[in-house]
Amino acid sequence: MNRFFLPAENTLGGQVLFPPETAHQIARVLRLRAGERVIVFDAFGIESRIVLTSVEAHAVVGEVEFQAPNTAEAPVDVWMYLCVSQREKFEWMLQKCTEVGAAGLAPVVSSRSLVQSLPELLKKTERWQRILQEASEQSGRGRIPKLLPPMHFEAALTQPAGDTLRVLTWEEENGQSLHALLKRHAAAHSVAVLVGPEGGFSPAEAGLAVAAGWQSVSLGARILRMETAAVVSAALVIDYYENQAQADLE
Amino acid sequence: MNRFFLPAENTLGGQVLFPPETAHQIARVLRLRAGERVIVFDAFGIESRIVLTSVEAHAVVGEVEFQAPNTAEAPVDVWMYLCVSQREKFEWMLQKCTEVGAAGLAPVVSSRSLVQSLPELLKKTERWQRILQEASEQSGRGRIPKLLPPMHFEAALTQPAGDTLRVLTWEEENGQSLHALLKRHAAAHSVAVLVGPEGGFSPAEAGLAVAAGWQSVSLGARILRMETAAVVSAALVIDYYENQAQADLE
Numbered sequence: 001m002n003r004f005f006l007p008a009e010n011t012l013g014g015q016v017l018f019p020p021e022t023a024h025q026i027a028r029v030l031r032l033r034a035g036e037r038v039i040v041f042d043a044f045g046i047e048s049r050i051v052l053t054s055v056e057a058h059a060v061v062g063e064v065e066f067q068a069p070n071t072a073e074a075p076v077d078v079w080m081y082l083c084v085s086q087r088e089k090f091e092w093m094l095q096k097c098t099e100v101g102a103a104g105l106a107p108v109v110s111s112r113s114l115v116q117s118l119p120e121l122l123k124k125t126e127r128w129q130r131i132l133q134e135a136s137e138q139s140g141r142g143r144i145p146k147l148l149p150p151m152h153f154e155a156a157l158t159q160p161a162g163d164t165l166r167v168l169t170w171e172e173e174n175g176q177s178l179h180a181l182l183k184r185h186a187a188a189h190s191v192a193v194l195v196g197p198e199g200g201f202s203p204a205e206a207g208l209a210v211a212a213g214w215q216s217v218s219l220g221a222r223i224l225r226m227e228t229a230a231v232v233s234a235a236l237v238i239d240y241y242e243n244q245a246q247a248d249l250e
Numbered sequence: 251m252n253r254f255f256l257p258a259e260n261t262l263g264g265q266v267l268f269p270p271e272t273a274h275q276i277a278r279v280l281r282l283r284a285g286e287r288v289i290v291f292d293a294f295g296i297e298s299r300i301v302l303t304s305v306e307a308h309a310v311v312g313e314v315e316f317q318a319p320n321t322a323e324a325p326v327d328v329w330m331y332l333c334v335s336q337r338e339k340f341e342w343m344l345q346k347c348t349e350v351g352a353a354g355l356a357p358v359v360s361s362r363s364l365v366q367s368l369p370e371l372l373k374k375t376e377r378w379q380r381i382l383q384e385a386s387e388q389s390g391r392g393r394i395p396k397l398l399p400p401m402h403f404e405a406a407l408t409q410p411a412g413d414t415l416r417v418l419t420w421e422e423e424n425g426q427s428l429h430a431l432l433k434r435h436a437a438a439h440s441v442a443v444l445v446g447p448e449g450g451f452s453p454a455e456a457g458l459a460v461a462a463g464w465q466s467v468s469l470g471a472r473i474l475r476m477e478t479a480a481v482v483s484a485a486l487v488i489d490y491y492e493n494q495a496q497a498d499l500e
Protein backbone atom coordinates (compact mmCIF):
# COMPACT_ATOMS: atom_id res chain seq x y z
CA MET A 1 0.00 0.00 0.00
CA ASN A 2 1.31 3.52 -0.72
CA ARG A 3 2.70 5.34 2.28
CA PHE A 4 2.84 9.07 2.94
CA PHE A 5 4.12 11.30 5.67
CA LEU A 6 1.27 13.42 7.04
CA PRO A 7 1.85 16.30 9.45
CA ALA A 8 -0.27 15.81 12.60
CA GLU A 9 -2.15 19.07 11.93
CA ASN A 10 -3.66 17.55 8.80
CA THR A 11 -5.71 15.09 10.87
CA LEU A 12 -8.75 16.22 12.79
CA GLY A 13 -11.15 13.87 14.54
CA GLY A 14 -10.52 10.93 12.27
CA GLN A 15 -10.68 13.06 9.10
CA VAL A 16 -7.56 13.58 7.01
CA LEU A 17 -6.84 16.40 4.57
CA PHE A 18 -3.74 15.69 2.50
CA PRO A 19 -1.29 18.54 1.82
CA PRO A 20 -1.27 19.76 -1.81
CA GLU A 21 1.88 17.89 -2.90
CA THR A 22 0.65 14.59 -1.52
CA ALA A 23 -2.81 15.22 -2.97
CA HIS A 24 -1.21 15.72 -6.39
CA GLN A 25 0.73 12.48 -5.94
CA ILE A 26 -2.41 10.55 -4.98
CA ALA A 27 -4.76 12.02 -7.57
CA ARG A 28 -2.51 12.63 -10.57
CA VAL A 29 0.53 10.39 -10.30
CA LEU A 30 -0.87 7.27 -8.64
CA ARG A 31 -4.43 7.94 -9.90
CA LEU A 32 -6.02 6.48 -6.79
CA ARG A 33 -9.78 6.82 -6.38
CA ALA A 34 -12.23 7.26 -3.55
CA GLY A 35 -12.59 3.97 -1.71
CA GLU A 36 -8.90 3.01 -2.11
CA ARG A 37 -6.57 2.92 0.88
CA VAL A 38 -3.19 4.39 1.78
CA ILE A 39 -0.99 4.39 4.88
CA VAL A 40 0.07 7.64 6.54
CA PHE A 41 2.53 8.22 9.36
CA ASP A 42 3.06 11.31 11.48
CA ALA A 43 6.04 12.77 13.30
CA PHE A 44 5.10 10.93 16.50
CA GLY A 45 5.45 7.37 15.23
CA ILE A 46 1.74 6.74 14.71
CA GLU A 47 0.68 5.00 11.53
CA SER A 48 -2.88 5.07 10.18
CA ARG A 49 -4.67 3.24 7.43
CA ILE A 50 -6.78 5.73 5.53
CA VAL A 51 -9.68 5.12 3.18
CA LEU A 52 -9.90 7.90 0.61
CA THR A 53 -13.34 9.54 0.66
CA SER A 54 -12.83 12.24 -1.94
CA VAL A 55 -10.09 12.53 -4.56
CA GLU A 56 -9.67 15.71 -6.57
CA ALA A 57 -6.54 17.14 -8.12
CA HIS A 58 -5.94 19.69 -5.36
CA ALA A 59 -7.94 18.29 -2.48
CA VAL A 60 -7.79 14.72 -1.30
CA VAL A 61 -9.71 13.78 1.83
CA GLY A 62 -9.79 10.51 3.74
CA GLU A 63 -10.92 8.85 6.90
CA VAL A 64 -8.87 6.98 9.50
CA GLU A 65 -9.81 3.29 9.53
CA PHE A 66 -7.15 1.94 11.82
CA GLN A 67 -4.25 3.31 13.89
CA ALA A 68 -1.21 1.69 15.45
CA PRO A 69 2.31 2.64 16.46
CA ASN A 70 4.86 2.13 13.72
CA THR A 71 7.31 -0.65 14.63
CA ALA A 72 10.01 -0.07 12.03
CA GLU A 73 12.14 2.40 13.95
CA ALA A 74 15.56 1.34 15.24
CA PRO A 75 16.11 0.92 19.02
CA VAL A 76 19.04 3.34 18.79
CA ASP A 77 19.28 6.89 17.47
CA VAL A 78 22.00 7.03 14.86
CA TRP A 79 23.16 10.48 13.80
CA MET A 80 25.12 10.53 10.59
CA TYR A 81 27.54 13.43 10.16
CA LEU A 82 28.39 13.29 6.47
CA CYS A 83 31.02 15.39 4.83
CA VAL A 84 29.56 17.16 1.85
CA SER A 85 30.54 15.60 -1.44
CA GLN A 86 29.62 15.71 -5.08
CA ARG A 87 25.83 16.27 -5.37
CA GLU A 88 24.70 12.84 -6.55
CA LYS A 89 26.87 11.01 -4.08
CA PHE A 90 25.73 13.13 -1.16
CA GLU A 91 22.05 12.75 -2.02
CA TRP A 92 22.59 9.05 -2.37
CA MET A 93 24.04 8.92 1.14
CA LEU A 94 21.05 10.84 2.51
CA GLN A 95 18.67 8.39 0.86
CA LYS A 96 20.51 5.24 1.91
CA CYS A 97 21.13 6.32 5.51
CA THR A 98 17.41 7.14 5.79
CA GLU A 99 16.45 3.72 4.42
CA VAL A 100 18.65 1.84 6.86
CA GLY A 101 17.15 3.82 9.73
CA ALA A 102 19.27 6.85 10.75
CA ALA A 103 17.62 9.21 13.24
CA GLY A 104 19.30 12.31 11.89
CA LEU A 105 21.66 13.56 9.21
CA ALA A 106 24.07 16.48 9.20
CA PRO A 107 25.93 17.92 6.19
CA VAL A 108 29.49 18.69 7.30
CA VAL A 109 32.07 20.88 5.58
CA SER A 110 35.63 19.66 6.13
CA SER A 111 38.91 20.94 4.75
CA ARG A 112 38.70 18.53 1.79
CA SER A 113 35.00 19.11 1.00
CA LEU A 114 34.24 20.27 -2.51
CA VAL A 115 31.76 22.91 -1.36
CA GLN A 116 32.89 25.16 1.47
CA SER A 117 30.10 27.74 1.77
CA LEU A 118 27.36 27.08 4.32
CA PRO A 119 24.88 29.54 2.72
CA GLU A 120 25.36 27.68 -0.56
CA LEU A 121 24.49 24.42 1.18
CA LEU A 122 21.52 25.92 3.04
CA LYS A 123 19.84 26.44 -0.34
CA LYS A 124 19.69 22.69 -0.75
CA THR A 125 17.75 22.08 2.46
CA GLU A 126 14.37 21.78 0.77
CA ARG A 127 15.63 19.30 -1.80
CA TRP A 128 17.40 17.21 0.84
CA GLN A 129 14.34 17.30 3.06
CA ARG A 130 12.30 15.86 0.20
CA ILE A 131 14.82 13.03 -0.26
CA LEU A 132 14.52 12.18 3.43
CA GLN A 133 10.74 12.22 3.29
CA GLU A 134 10.51 10.03 0.19
CA ALA A 135 13.02 7.51 1.52
CA SER A 136 11.11 7.36 4.82
CA GLU A 137 7.78 6.83 3.06
CA GLN A 138 9.19 4.13 0.82
CA SER A 139 11.09 2.19 3.48
CA GLY A 140 8.19 1.92 5.89
CA ARG A 141 9.72 4.11 8.56
CA GLY A 142 7.69 5.71 11.31
CA ARG A 143 9.33 9.10 11.14
CA ILE A 144 11.46 11.29 8.90
CA PRO A 145 15.04 11.67 10.11
CA LYS A 146 15.99 15.09 11.34
CA LEU A 147 18.05 17.12 8.87
CA LEU A 148 20.51 19.25 10.81
CA PRO A 149 21.70 22.54 9.29
CA PRO A 150 25.00 22.40 7.38
CA MET A 151 27.95 22.96 9.70
CA HIS A 152 31.72 23.19 9.67
CA PHE A 153 33.78 20.24 10.81
CA GLU A 154 34.80 21.98 14.03
CA ALA A 155 31.14 22.65 14.92
CA ALA A 156 30.18 19.05 14.17
CA LEU A 157 32.75 17.85 16.69
CA THR A 158 30.97 19.61 19.55
CA GLN A 159 27.45 18.80 18.41
CA PRO A 160 26.03 15.55 19.72
CA ALA A 161 24.61 15.52 23.23
CA GLY A 162 26.84 14.46 26.10
CA ASP A 163 25.82 10.83 26.38
CA THR A 164 25.99 10.11 22.66
CA LEU A 165 28.64 7.59 21.65
CA ARG A 166 30.72 9.43 19.06
CA VAL A 167 32.36 7.42 16.30
CA LEU A 168 34.87 8.60 13.73
CA THR A 169 35.25 6.32 10.72
CA TRP A 170 38.84 6.77 9.75
CA GLU A 171 40.59 4.69 7.16
CA GLU A 172 43.94 5.07 8.85
CA GLU A 173 42.62 3.50 12.05
CA ASN A 174 44.07 0.03 12.26
CA GLY A 175 43.33 -0.78 15.87
CA GLN A 176 39.75 -0.68 17.03
CA SER A 177 36.92 -2.16 14.97
CA LEU A 178 33.47 -0.56 15.05
CA HIS A 179 32.16 -3.86 16.41
CA ALA A 180 34.57 -3.85 19.38
CA LEU A 181 33.65 -0.25 20.23
CA LEU A 182 29.91 -0.95 20.12
CA LYS A 183 30.37 -4.02 22.33
CA ARG A 184 31.87 -1.77 24.99
CA HIS A 185 28.83 0.52 24.70
CA ALA A 186 26.03 -2.03 24.43
CA ALA A 187 23.74 0.13 26.55
CA ALA A 188 24.04 3.23 24.34
CA HIS A 189 20.82 4.79 23.06
CA SER A 190 22.40 7.35 20.80
CA VAL A 191 25.36 7.03 18.43
CA ALA A 192 26.88 9.71 16.19
CA VAL A 193 28.99 8.63 13.21
CA LEU A 194 31.27 11.02 11.39
CA VAL A 195 32.14 9.99 7.82
CA GLY A 196 35.00 11.71 6.06
CA PRO A 197 35.08 13.15 2.55
CA GLU A 198 36.83 11.58 -0.43
CA GLY A 199 40.47 11.45 0.44
CA GLY A 200 39.58 11.06 4.10
CA PHE A 201 40.06 13.42 7.00
CA SER A 202 43.39 15.15 7.30
CA PRO A 203 45.50 13.83 10.20
CA ALA A 204 44.96 17.24 11.87
CA GLU A 205 41.17 16.82 11.64
CA ALA A 206 41.29 13.28 12.97
CA GLY A 207 43.43 14.57 15.85
CA LEU A 208 40.91 17.31 16.65
CA ALA A 209 38.06 14.80 16.63
CA VAL A 210 39.83 12.39 18.94
CA ALA A 211 40.72 15.26 21.29
CA ALA A 212 37.02 16.21 21.31
CA GLY A 213 36.05 12.71 22.44
CA TRP A 214 35.31 10.97 19.16
CA GLN A 215 36.54 7.40 18.96
CA SER A 216 38.15 6.37 15.74
CA VAL A 217 37.26 2.98 14.34
CA SER A 218 37.98 0.83 11.33
CA LEU A 219 35.11 -0.53 9.24
CA GLY A 220 37.09 -3.60 8.27
CA ALA A 221 40.22 -4.49 6.40
CA ARG A 222 39.09 -2.96 3.13
CA ILE A 223 39.10 0.72 2.25
CA LEU A 224 35.54 1.88 1.55
CA ARG A 225 34.57 4.81 -0.59
CA MET A 226 32.90 7.59 1.35
CA GLU A 227 29.34 6.71 0.33
CA THR A 228 29.90 3.03 1.06
CA ALA A 229 31.33 3.85 4.49
CA ALA A 230 28.23 5.94 5.24
CA VAL A 231 25.60 3.32 4.50
CA VAL A 232 27.66 0.43 5.88
CA SER A 233 28.45 2.15 9.19
CA ALA A 234 24.83 3.19 9.72
CA ALA A 235 23.65 -0.35 8.94
CA LEU A 236 26.25 -1.99 11.20
CA VAL A 237 25.40 0.24 14.17
CA ILE A 238 21.66 -0.33 13.84
CA ASP A 239 22.07 -4.06 13.29
CA TYR A 240 24.22 -4.27 16.43
CA TYR A 241 21.61 -2.63 18.65
CA GLU A 242 18.72 -4.48 17.01
CA ASN A 243 20.27 -7.93 17.22
CA GLN A 244 23.33 -8.19 19.44
CA ALA A 245 23.49 -5.52 22.15
CA GLN A 246 20.94 -7.21 24.42
CA ALA A 247 22.97 -10.44 24.48
CA ASP A 248 26.15 -8.51 25.26
CA LEU A 249 24.46 -6.80 28.19
CA GLU A 250 23.36 -10.05 29.80
CA MET B 251 50.22 4.38 -3.12
CA ASN B 252 48.45 3.35 -6.35
CA ARG B 253 47.39 -0.27 -6.51
CA PHE B 254 46.97 -2.50 -9.54
CA PHE B 255 45.97 -6.02 -10.24
CA LEU B 256 48.75 -7.86 -12.02
CA PRO B 257 48.31 -11.33 -13.53
CA ALA B 258 50.95 -13.71 -12.13
CA GLU B 259 52.38 -14.34 -15.61
CA ASN B 260 53.48 -10.69 -15.79
CA THR B 261 56.08 -11.25 -13.08
CA LEU B 262 59.29 -13.14 -13.77
CA GLY B 263 62.18 -13.44 -11.36
CA GLY B 264 61.45 -10.22 -9.54
CA GLN B 265 60.88 -8.28 -12.79
CA VAL B 266 57.41 -6.95 -13.61
CA LEU B 267 56.02 -6.06 -17.02
CA PHE B 268 52.70 -4.24 -16.74
CA PRO B 269 49.89 -5.12 -19.17
CA PRO B 270 49.15 -2.40 -21.78
CA GLU B 271 46.07 -0.95 -20.01
CA THR B 272 47.85 -0.62 -16.69
CA ALA B 273 50.93 0.77 -18.42
CA HIS B 274 48.75 3.44 -20.01
CA GLN B 275 47.24 4.24 -16.62
CA ILE B 276 50.68 4.55 -15.00
CA ALA B 277 52.41 6.47 -17.77
CA ARG B 278 49.64 8.65 -19.18
CA VAL B 279 46.93 9.06 -16.57
CA LEU B 280 48.90 9.07 -13.32
CA ARG B 281 52.11 10.28 -15.01
CA LEU B 282 54.32 8.31 -12.69
CA ARG B 283 58.05 8.20 -13.42
CA ALA B 284 60.88 5.74 -13.05
CA GLY B 285 61.86 5.54 -9.39
CA GLU B 286 58.29 5.91 -8.12
CA ARG B 287 56.51 3.02 -6.41
CA VAL B 288 53.20 1.22 -6.83
CA ILE B 289 51.55 -1.79 -5.20
CA VAL B 290 50.45 -4.80 -7.25
CA PHE B 291 48.45 -7.83 -6.21
CA ASP B 292 47.95 -11.12 -8.01
CA ALA B 293 45.18 -13.70 -8.10
CA PHE B 294 46.83 -15.67 -5.27
CA GLY B 295 46.65 -13.05 -2.55
CA ILE B 296 50.27 -11.91 -2.80
CA GLU B 297 50.95 -8.19 -2.72
CA SER B 298 54.20 -6.63 -3.92
CA ARG B 299 55.70 -3.19 -3.72
CA ILE B 300 57.22 -2.33 -7.08
CA VAL B 301 59.71 0.36 -7.95
CA LEU B 302 59.23 1.47 -11.54
CA THR B 303 62.43 1.08 -13.55
CA SER B 304 61.23 2.20 -16.97
CA VAL B 305 58.07 4.13 -17.85
CA GLU B 306 57.01 4.51 -21.45
CA ALA B 307 53.52 4.94 -22.88
CA HIS B 308 53.15 1.32 -23.92
CA ALA B 309 55.72 -0.44 -21.79
CA VAL B 310 56.15 0.03 -18.10
CA VAL B 311 58.63 -2.16 -16.27
CA GLY B 312 59.37 -2.45 -12.58
CA GLU B 313 61.18 -4.45 -9.95
CA VAL B 314 59.78 -6.18 -6.88
CA GLU B 315 61.08 -4.52 -3.71
CA PHE B 316 58.98 -6.29 -1.14
CA GLN B 317 56.35 -9.04 -1.04
CA ALA B 318 53.79 -10.09 1.54
CA PRO B 319 50.41 -11.78 1.68
CA ASN B 320 47.49 -9.36 1.44
CA THR B 321 45.54 -9.24 4.71
CA ALA B 322 42.38 -7.45 3.55
CA GLU B 323 40.38 -10.48 2.47
CA ALA B 324 37.34 -11.52 4.52
CA PRO B 325 37.47 -14.77 6.54
CA VAL B 326 34.30 -15.94 4.78
CA ASP B 327 33.49 -16.31 1.10
CA VAL B 328 30.36 -14.32 0.34
CA TRP B 329 28.69 -14.99 -3.00
CA MET B 330 26.22 -12.34 -4.04
CA TYR B 331 23.47 -13.47 -6.42
CA LEU B 332 22.06 -10.19 -7.66
CA CYS B 333 18.97 -9.91 -9.80
CA VAL B 334 19.72 -7.84 -12.86
CA SER B 335 18.38 -4.33 -12.64
CA GLN B 336 18.69 -1.02 -14.41
CA ARG B 337 22.29 -0.60 -15.65
CA GLU B 338 23.56 2.06 -13.25
CA LYS B 339 22.04 0.41 -10.24
CA PHE B 340 23.41 -3.00 -11.11
CA GLU B 341 26.91 -1.69 -11.75
CA TRP B 342 26.71 0.18 -8.49
CA MET B 343 25.90 -3.07 -6.68
CA LEU B 344 28.85 -4.81 -8.32
CA GLN B 345 31.16 -2.01 -7.23
CA LYS B 346 29.88 -1.80 -3.66
CA CYS B 347 29.76 -5.54 -3.03
CA THR B 348 33.36 -5.77 -4.27
CA GLU B 349 34.42 -2.96 -1.93
CA VAL B 350 32.88 -4.55 1.14
CA GLY B 351 34.61 -7.83 0.29
CA ALA B 352 32.38 -10.28 -1.65
CA ALA B 353 34.17 -13.35 -3.01
CA GLY B 354 31.96 -13.66 -6.06
CA LEU B 355 29.07 -12.04 -7.91
CA ALA B 356 26.41 -13.55 -10.12
CA PRO B 357 23.93 -11.67 -12.36
CA VAL B 358 20.54 -13.38 -12.00
CA VAL B 359 17.49 -13.05 -14.24
CA SER B 360 14.24 -13.40 -12.31
CA SER B 361 10.66 -13.05 -13.49
CA ARG B 362 10.61 -9.35 -12.57
CA SER B 363 14.03 -8.49 -14.04
CA LEU B 364 14.09 -5.78 -16.67
CA VAL B 365 16.44 -7.69 -18.96
CA GLN B 366 15.57 -11.33 -19.62
CA SER B 367 18.08 -12.38 -22.28
CA LEU B 368 21.26 -14.11 -21.08
CA PRO B 369 23.18 -13.48 -24.36
CA GLU B 370 22.35 -9.78 -23.96
CA LEU B 371 23.84 -9.85 -20.47
CA LEU B 372 26.88 -11.83 -21.55
CA LYS B 373 27.92 -8.86 -23.69
CA LYS B 374 28.41 -6.86 -20.52
CA THR B 375 30.90 -9.27 -18.97
CA GLU B 376 33.96 -7.28 -19.96
CA ARG B 377 32.56 -4.04 -18.59
CA TRP B 378 31.48 -5.68 -15.33
CA GLN B 379 34.85 -7.37 -15.00
CA ARG B 380 36.52 -3.97 -15.23
CA ILE B 381 34.28 -2.61 -12.47
CA LEU B 382 35.26 -5.51 -10.22
CA GLN B 383 38.95 -5.01 -10.95
CA GLU B 384 38.89 -1.26 -10.32
CA ALA B 385 36.92 -1.62 -7.09
CA SER B 386 39.35 -4.32 -5.90
CA GLU B 387 42.37 -2.17 -6.71
CA GLN B 388 40.92 0.86 -4.97
CA SER B 389 39.68 -0.88 -1.82
CA GLY B 390 42.96 -2.62 -1.06
CA ARG B 391 41.68 -6.12 -1.67
CA GLY B 392 43.96 -9.05 -2.30
CA ARG B 393 41.97 -10.53 -5.15
CA ILE B 394 39.28 -9.71 -7.68
CA PRO B 395 35.92 -11.33 -6.93
CA LYS B 396 34.84 -14.02 -9.34
CA LEU B 397 32.19 -12.90 -11.83
CA LEU B 398 29.88 -15.81 -12.53
CA PRO B 399 28.10 -16.00 -15.91
CA PRO B 400 24.56 -14.57 -16.03
CA MET B 401 22.00 -17.21 -15.08
CA HIS B 402 18.27 -17.67 -14.68
CA PHE B 403 16.75 -17.64 -11.22
CA GLU B 404 16.12 -21.40 -11.27
CA ALA B 405 19.76 -22.09 -12.13
CA ALA B 406 20.96 -19.76 -9.37
CA LEU B 407 19.00 -21.77 -6.82
CA THR B 408 21.04 -24.89 -7.51
CA GLN B 409 24.39 -23.15 -7.85
CA PRO B 410 26.33 -22.76 -4.63
CA ALA B 411 28.31 -25.74 -3.39
CA GLY B 412 26.71 -28.09 -0.88
CA ASP B 413 28.15 -26.68 2.33
CA THR B 414 27.43 -23.06 1.45
CA LEU B 415 24.92 -21.33 3.73
CA ARG B 416 22.26 -20.03 1.35
CA VAL B 417 20.40 -16.88 2.29
CA LEU B 418 17.39 -15.34 0.59
CA THR B 419 16.75 -11.70 1.46
CA TRP B 420 13.04 -11.41 1.24
CA GLU B 421 11.10 -8.37 2.34
CA GLU B 422 8.07 -10.41 3.26
CA GLU B 423 10.06 -12.45 5.76
CA ASN B 424 9.03 -11.28 9.20
CA GLY B 425 10.43 -14.08 11.28
CA GLN B 426 14.13 -14.78 11.10
CA SER B 427 16.72 -12.01 11.10
CA LEU B 428 19.95 -12.42 9.12
CA HIS B 429 21.81 -12.07 12.40
CA ALA B 430 19.94 -14.99 14.02
CA LEU B 431 20.60 -17.21 11.00
CA LEU B 432 24.32 -16.41 10.96
CA LYS B 433 24.57 -17.12 14.70
CA ARG B 434 23.31 -20.63 14.01
CA HIS B 435 26.00 -21.04 11.35
CA ALA B 436 28.95 -19.40 13.06
CA ALA B 437 31.34 -22.00 11.61
CA ALA B 438 30.33 -21.38 7.98
CA HIS B 439 33.11 -20.56 5.52
CA SER B 440 30.92 -19.82 2.56
CA VAL B 441 27.65 -17.86 2.37
CA ALA B 442 25.52 -17.17 -0.71
CA VAL B 443 23.07 -14.26 -0.61
CA LEU B 444 20.27 -13.91 -3.13
CA VAL B 445 18.94 -10.37 -3.53
CA GLY B 446 15.65 -9.81 -5.32
CA PRO B 447 14.86 -7.32 -8.07
CA GLU B 448 12.81 -4.15 -7.60
CA GLY B 449 9.39 -5.27 -6.50
CA GLY B 450 10.94 -8.29 -4.79
CA PHE B 451 10.68 -11.94 -5.64
CA SER B 452 7.29 -13.30 -6.51
CA PRO B 453 5.85 -15.57 -3.79
CA ALA B 454 6.28 -18.47 -6.24
CA GLU B 455 10.00 -17.69 -6.60
CA ALA B 456 10.48 -17.37 -2.85
CA GLY B 457 8.73 -20.73 -2.46
CA LEU B 458 11.04 -22.36 -5.00
CA ALA B 459 14.09 -20.95 -3.24
CA VAL B 460 12.99 -22.18 0.17
CA ALA B 461 12.21 -25.59 -1.30
CA ALA B 462 15.74 -25.64 -2.74
CA GLY B 463 17.26 -25.04 0.70
CA TRP B 464 17.62 -21.27 0.77
CA GLN B 465 16.75 -19.68 4.12
CA SER B 466 14.74 -16.51 3.96
CA VAL B 467 15.74 -13.70 6.28
CA SER B 468 14.76 -10.17 7.10
CA LEU B 469 17.38 -7.40 6.97
CA GLY B 470 15.61 -5.41 9.66
CA ALA B 471 12.30 -3.68 10.20
CA ARG B 472 12.70 -1.30 7.29
CA ILE B 473 12.18 -2.09 3.63
CA LEU B 474 15.42 -1.60 1.71
CA ARG B 475 15.71 -0.86 -1.96
CA MET B 476 17.37 -3.61 -3.93
CA GLU B 477 20.78 -1.95 -4.17
CA THR B 478 20.76 -1.07 -0.48
CA ALA B 479 19.83 -4.63 0.45
CA ALA B 480 22.77 -5.89 -1.62
CA VAL B 481 25.50 -3.80 -0.02
CA VAL B 482 24.01 -4.01 3.49
CA SER B 483 23.61 -7.80 3.44
CA ALA B 484 27.13 -8.34 2.11
CA ALA B 485 28.54 -5.99 4.77
CA LEU B 486 26.54 -7.60 7.62
CA VAL B 487 27.63 -11.13 6.69
CA ILE B 488 31.30 -10.19 6.44
CA ASP B 489 31.19 -8.12 9.63
CA TYR B 490 29.63 -11.07 11.46
CA TYR B 491 32.40 -13.51 10.47
CA GLU B 492 35.14 -10.93 10.97
CA ASN B 493 34.03 -9.80 14.40
CA GLN B 494 31.43 -11.99 16.06
CA ALA B 495 31.46 -15.59 14.82
CA GLN B 496 34.50 -16.62 16.85
CA ALA B 497 32.88 -15.49 20.11
CA ASP B 498 29.68 -17.37 19.23
CA LEU B 499 31.65 -20.56 18.62
CA GLU B 500 33.32 -20.47 22.03
